Amino acid sequence: MSWLQALVLGLVQGLTEFLPISSSAHVRIVSTLFFGNDAGASFTAVIQLGTEVAVLIYFAKDIGNFIGAWFKGLFSAAARRTEDYRMAWYVIIGSIPISVLGYVFKDQIRSNLRNLWITATVLVVFGILLGLADHVAKHLRTRLELKDAVGMGLAQAMALIPGVSRSGGTLTAGLFLGLDRAAAARYSFLLALPAVFGAGLFSIPDVLDRSEPNAASVPQMIVATVVAFAVGYATIAWLLRYVSKHSYSAFVWYRISVGIVLMGLLSMNLISAT
Numbered sequence: 001m002s003w004l005q006a007l008v009l010g011l012v013q014g015l016t017e018f019l020p021i022s023s024s025a026h027v028r029i030v031s032t033l034f035f036g037n038d039a040g041a042s043f044t045a046v047i048q049l050g051t052e053v054a055v056l057i058y059f060a061k062d063i064g065n066f067i068g069a070w071f072k073g074l075f076s077a078a079a080r081r082t083e084d085y086r087m088a089w090y091v092i093i094g095s096i097p098i099s100v101l102g103y104v105f106k107d108q109i110r111s112n113l114r115n116l117w118i119t120a121t122v123l124v125v126f127g128i129l130l131g132l133a134d135h136v137a138k139h140l141r142t143r144l145e146l147k148d149a150v151g152m153g154l155a156q157a158m159a160l161i162p163g164v165s166r167s168g169g170t171l172t173a174g175l176f177l178g179l180d181r182a183a184a185a186r187y188s189f190l191l192a193l194p195a196v197f198g199a200g201l202f203s204i205p206d207v208l209d210r211s212e213p214n215a216a217s218v219p220q221m222i223v224a225t226v227v228a229f230a231v232g233y234a235t236i237a238w239l240l241r242y243v244s245k246h247s248y249s250a251f252v253w254y255r256i257s258v259g260i261v262l263m264g265l266l267s268m269n270l271i272s273a274t
Contacts, residue, residue: 001043001216003223005035010047010224014231017051018189018239020130020168020251021258025119028162029262032116032271037214041110042203046221049200050228055189058236063190066091083143090144090187094153095194101157102199113161116273120262122163127255130172134248137175142183151177152184156191166192168255171248181243189236 012030016023024044031039056063069084079085102109155173159166167188174184216224265271 001039001214001220002035003220005031005039006216006220006224007227008034009039009043010050010227011231013044013047013224013228014051014054015235017048017228017232018167018235020165020171020248021255022119022123022159022163022165022168023048023051024159024162025123025165025258028114028116028119029258033265038114039214039216041114043216043221043224045196045199045203047224047228048196050225050230051232052193052196052200054229054233054236055193058233059186059190062087063193066190087144087190090146090149091190091194093146094149094156094187094191097153097157098160098195099198102160102195105160109160114274116262116266116271118161119163120259120266122161123255123259123262126158126164126168126172127252127259130168130175130248130255131252133172133175134181134252138178139175139180141178142180144179144183144187148174148177148179148187152187152191156188156195163259165255166196168251181248182240185240185243 009027009031012026013023016026024041027044027047028038031037065084066088069079069082070088072079073082073085073088105113152170152173155169156166158164158169167185170188170191171181171184174187175181179187266273
């Protein structure tokens with residue numbers, strides 16, 4: 001992997017991780033279209049650690065409250081009645097589907113599911129679903145319930161397929177369940193933490209395996225992750241402000257457009273699907 005590729009992919013990861021347009025799809029597409037190769041699922045998983053560190057720092061106070069309340073709840077009935085305690089459990093419960101399915105289907109995720117025809121198709125399909133959810137949603141609830149954690153957790157598991165988008169899937173589910181945009185986005189960010197950190201740490205040995213023809217060096221991986229962190233932090237702040245005043249229609253049309261263009265490039269054999 002060249003230094004330019006590492007820097008560009010770190011930038012792409014930071015820009016797209018929290019937008020409902022699929023960071024894994026964009027890293028896959030940009031890597032293939034501009035550098036002629038697939039950076040790989042393991043590299044993508046590791047640089048996602050940078051964007052999740054951005055979540056940790058941005059929501060540090062909330063996360064600290066959740067963790068503290070959860071431990072207090074082990075011994076205190078009063079703590080178990082707090083919103084922070086419930087939120088801690090909602091993040092745990094919502095993380096179960098992607099953790100289980102990610103482990104069971106890890107080989108398929110790293111191979112067959114990275115086919116660009118699949119990526120193009122789900123970009124369009126889940127873009128339409130996001131648009132439908134945003135159109136019919138009541139946007140009334142700001143307080144999460146157990147059904148939201150389960151529904152959005154199952155939707156997050158769909159993001160194991162590049163193109164679905166972790167944030168896009170969870171936001172779509174949250175909107176269908178009646179949450180307002182800001183509440184759905186906030187939980188979406190928090191829900192990603194356990195799964196992404198787990199996948200990233202699990203994938204580090206694979207990235208360090210220099211037998212791959214396009215493997216990143218350790219310095220390249222570190223720099224790409226740092227770039228993803230810096231850009232991702234700014235993106236979180238921007239998106240939370242944006243969704244409080246705007247619909248997701250711009251992202252919907254963007255997803256559909258990218259999916260159709262990608263299908264066209266594949267049909268003309270201008271890029272390889274694998």
